[in-house]
Amino acid sequence: MNLFLYLRELEGGFDFEKAVCNHGFFMMAPNVWSPKRKSLSRPLMLSNSSLVMVTISHPHIHPFLVIQVHGIDNVRRDDEELIFQQVRRMLRFTSKEGGDVTAFHQLHKAAKESGFGRIFRSPSLFEDMVKSILLCNSTWERTLLMASRLCALQSKLADRTRRSRKRKRDQEPKKETCGNFPSAKEIASLDKDFINEHCKLGYRAKWIIELAKMVERKSLNLEEMEKREMEPAKVIGKLRKLKGFGVFATATVLMCIGYYHLVPSDTETLRLLREMHGMEECSKMTLEKEAQVFYARYSPFQSLAYWFDLIQNYEAKHGKLSELSPRDYNRVGGCSYMNQLKAD
Template identity: 45%
Template sequence: MTKKTTICSKLYMPLKDYPTFNLEKAVCNHGFFMMAPNVWDPSTKQFTRPLRLADSVNSVKVTISQPHDCSLLLIEVHDMECISDLDKEAIRAQVARMMRLSPKDEKDLQEFQNIHPKFKNMGFGRIFRAPSFFEDVVKSMLLCFCSLQNSLTMAKMLCDLQSELSNGLKRKRNSVRNFPSAKELAGIDVEILKDHCKLGLRAKHIHEFAKDYHRGRYRLRNFEKCASHEELYQKLMKIKGCGAYVSNNVLMCLGFYEKVPIDTETVRHLQEVCMQASPLYFFCFIVFFHQP
């Protein structure tokens, strides 16, 4: 029996402008990396997930790793023998966004690590995010007012739904299971979204946001035009389903760190961990981060 060979194309991203970059630290720093369709393999230190091609419709699975010389990122594109220049550009742009590989992000990182040198030694400072602004907003909505496990389950169900939608409600054996796009979510009935993915009240808000985003009402470039953190915060707060916690989480994804996103689940976790060690520390933490 002939062994089936897997087609895999390779792309590279140089890291010469990002000397402190560490793939594991760039990915495994908060709950987003655990949410489907993201997969981190701690044994091989490889990150796998689907990314959109240049047409914004089709997806391809990629595996990202950092060879030992640390001077580049290796992006393995599965089941594609020939990749167009436009698709290569789209893939690299999404990887750069997730890993925060940009001059602005590097400047922010260096300023932060200069203030807190111990984090430089730890390789901490890049906050992982999704390959798209739309996915960041929806996943931030999934994190609100529930346990992390429930958030992970909802994200997985959304990816399962996307697989069914992309194949005409008929799952194919080799289908790429990606996070749904705004167009895909906008095109289905909100009740299907609610029942299939167990989103509860979030279903209506996510569906409305998907429709508005697909129509062009919410574009990343429109948010980037905001002159200040406060202006951007107020713009996000106008999106239904984006309260203070969701807005602050999205702001963190956009590179604004003036406010720390805290919800009841965060408080509960801190109470469990910190109250035993130092009740005064817990009290001061809550008072500080709930200041307007």
């Protein structure tokens, strides 16, 4: 069954391919981008907490996205709205985000000309947060592998739950073999040894479980954080109290929420500043400050400007990210550069 999500008058314009293929999250499981079809496939959550596989595409010139829902002949109204909600979040279909794109384009002519401005994110903030932890102190190849293993684990957990049910609802959708990214509820029920047995996350497993338990018992209210009604400093304070959320992870999560004033600073940032902007004197010790100073001209969209530069750098080396085969994803990034820094 196909659903149609109308674009209407999206402020800042909209290019589906560019709205998806602009951040490493789109390469991480359970997202599957098809370079040939220009479509994005992944499982999404339904109102009864079951999963359904969808494929999202934007037919040329048409004023809507097509969301192909696999394995269901009739989608209930509440499930349709939940699917739309998750797709809107991934692609940033909100008036606030549209306004941000317009304001950023006024400061950054090259970004406007290229259609860059909507950073891809996950259907939920929890998934964004866990993936931000997976990005830290890891090679890109290993990060991709950890995300895949978490989705494989979710599939096993879902199969176990289905087998334990005495009866199935008549209209329950057919299940796909691909797992979704595990929810906070699923992770909170596990221990670190079990997760590491299946996913090999190392010390990250403990942090992710602690995060999931805080979300489940409502001591960390992600919905409140996403409203963007809190002062950024307050959000930063909440994040920095969490295990695993240093400078890079915090800035990445802020960007996912819609606060763009902090540049995510890690070895890739250092490589980019040295390689693209000739800042050879920049070091690990001075990186955070120098990155903020360099991109200050784009305030309050420093991280968008940084990410635009990073995408330009990647595509100059590897070609358009949207045209890469998934088997080539592990080549993107500066893994060898990170190893060089560790040796220094």
